[in-house]
Amino acid sequence: MSADQQRILARAAREVVAGQIVNLGIGLPTQLFHHLPEEMEVLVHSENGVLGCCPRAVGEAPDWDMIDSGGAYIATRPGASVFDSAMSFAMIRRSRVDLTFMGAFEVDELGNLANWKIPGKFSPGIGGAMELAQKVKRLVILCSHNDKQGNPKILKRCRLPLTAPTCVSRIITDKAVMDVTPEGLVVVDIAEGLSITELREATEAHLIVDEARLGRF
Amino acid sequence: MSADQQRILARAAREVVAGQIVNLGIGLPTQLFHHLPEEMEVLVHSENGVLGCCPRAVGEAPDWDMIDSGGAYIATRPGASVFDSAMSFAMIRRSRVDLTFMGAFEVDELGNLANWKIPGKFSPGIGGAMELAQKVKRLVILCSHNDKQGNPKILKRCRLPLTAPTCVSRIITDKAVMDVTPEGLVVVDIAEGLSITELREATEAHLIVDEARLGRF
């Protein structure tokens, strides 16, 4: 894992409040699993049908029947339960998940999210992302600020097919932490060593910055 | 219980095939419970959420959490399960109940059934009867052939609000066993000592009788 990804995860871990029910999307968000303190009373939901999953202890043999939605062999913590897919998504659609972290191909000023399909290139299906994005109480996006070619992923308007419209609350990238507000994207924190000008150059979306209140991470 | 009711029940018990899933409606059908041989592999469904109920053993203390839909304290036999109301009616709507016995205010030549409401007099709600009547694979009605005033209950057309249209397969009364067929009501068995003329006089519906094939019960 890169240093940028580590920084994103360390910052993301601060979003989690003890006592919450949290879902971790496939990819980078899944890694957050290892950044939550073991003693923290948090139940991690995975949409294949488990609430209260946690990493296996070092050296613990896999339970072949116990995976998360990313397919990793997991363990469970006290207070956990298992259930079928209908129950799992009832929980999601009834907004019983407090906080979800997801990756993104694109996010925009309205909080629109695209993370499942690149027409003509990548369309393996949407899995559970659509319902999670649309119904979770708080959706935090974890992604690189720019794609591998350096193109901005934080846009004025998403161009790819949407996962869900106006669903994102906060975006955490290697360069900034941004909140989706009625006024637009407000920069909350900016990466150590990065200037506001550099951040704006790496971003297509208009960013609202109040320097007096700006944090570093 | 009257001798007529006893005869209806004894005849009704012959309808049950070993290996079936059977539902017993409130009232007289519930009594059939006590007419099924204990060793017979039959699971009795009750719509409040149990499959495999049976009478409590003589002297067995009631389990306060274990009732049938009529409210009687019951026991369960090997192979039984308990479940919620959604599962219970899923079973009904998916026609997983092989055979249901129900009472009736009125039944008619088309197999229409009315057994839940007498406008202005009796309307406590329909309970689970509508779904059972509409979806069970085989519905057998157990009722007196005539009401307390001697009026026929086996009609050309039901006059009371229907429980379900064209749902009845067979009717067992104190006077006859009748099958609903595309041609109309065919008398299968007639009560011992009763003449066909007497049966016709007690019935509003047209009855099809093939004397050569007529049974007694």
Next chain:
Amino acid sequence: MTLLYQKFRPIEEAIAAIPNGASIMVGGFGSPGTPFALIDELLAQGQRDLTLIKNDANEPGVGIGKLIEAGRVSRLITSHIGLNRVAIAAMNRGELHVAMHPQGLLAEKIRSAGAGHHGFLTDIGQGTEIAHGRQEIELAGRTWGIEPALYADFALVHAERADRYGNLIYRATASNFNPLMAMAADTVIAQAYRVDEPGSLALEAIHTPCAFVSQVVEVAPATSEQGRRAHVG
């Protein structure tokens, strides 16, 4: 949603969250699964103008029968009230507005809300008065009735065992409407005969995962006839 470690509460606090005019789902089919202790606390606290949603009306002097007799219920959405003559009399006098649904449709209207839907397509009741005035839709060459989902502000449910996060296990036929209502209401208050530490319940044995439960209270196992009597002898 309540944080996990804040769910295990005294019964008075849990019920105090219910305002006048609330819609409340109440578990139970007859007596089994009826949350008698929560109902008694609601009776004691005095909330009124309630809309209750329950399979039946219990019996006179039992469960929600007490709330109806105390004049605290304006509206009852139910399947069958034949065993509560007091409720039938109140309905006939026009003091209690009663909406009746076939039992399985009532269960599914609640389950539909619990699943975050807004209704379902059914053929149940076609050809009967249940279908009169019901919205319909054409699909695949047939006509289906639309049954809207039934949501509520609160649910009062009864469980045999729980943990303090609100994971619930039901027993025997005391399950009935409880797990459905626990999903359908915005705020879910569960009573259980035993509330243990998280980790005490087998994962596969949990019927209602804690995510759906807002408050869990421990109540003494019912010892009175009222607390355990089924609706027919």
Next chain:
Amino acid sequence: MTLLYQKFRPIEEAIAAIPNGASIMVGGFGSPGTPFALIDELLAQGQRDLTLIKNDANEPGVGIGKLIEAGRVSRLITSHIGLNRVAIAAMNRGELHVAMHPQGLLAEKIRSAGAGHHGFLTDIGQGTEIAHGRQEIELAGRTWGIEPALYADFALVHAERADRYGNLIYRATASNFNPLMAMAADTVIAQAYRVDEPGSLALEAIHTPCAFVSQVVEVAPATSEQGRRAHVG
């Protein structure tokens, strides 16, 4: 429906009931809950032109991946096939028709059939391409999408334990789509690692009551990687 005492059958007989062209729901999310033994028997018997309904396509050489590679599947209704590059390639070549649904809608389409409904009203996917062309209805001043129920001829499900009437208990995350499919298909074939006499399973622990299960077969606990591997390391 099969009579209770006729449900416990040899695997060959159970699978032989499936004709060419059948629609078949297959349980499992990744490997857990995938009925590997039933799939292998289906592969051995040679039925073709199948429509499969499964959350995912397993992995190349695993589970339904084998049926797809053998050219036995004409159509796949699924949620996500990202872990089976062979299935993606077959889709891209036009040899495998793939219909994709959001996972929770797929689960509910199956559950809707299992409950004997014909669809449900949802707001999921509004504002996305999932809603394009979807039938809609106005209800309570809002527009809802209609998701039709998804029935099937057969379901192949995996359980941890069973009895010979077909009562089923699932384990850990091997539950997933299995209980829903067991309700939705006309004929349900269950495999279990252990099939006991009726009465061996606790009443409240049974997840799928036997009424839904047509055939139950006993299979050896999977010992190969293929039989137990999750879809990602």
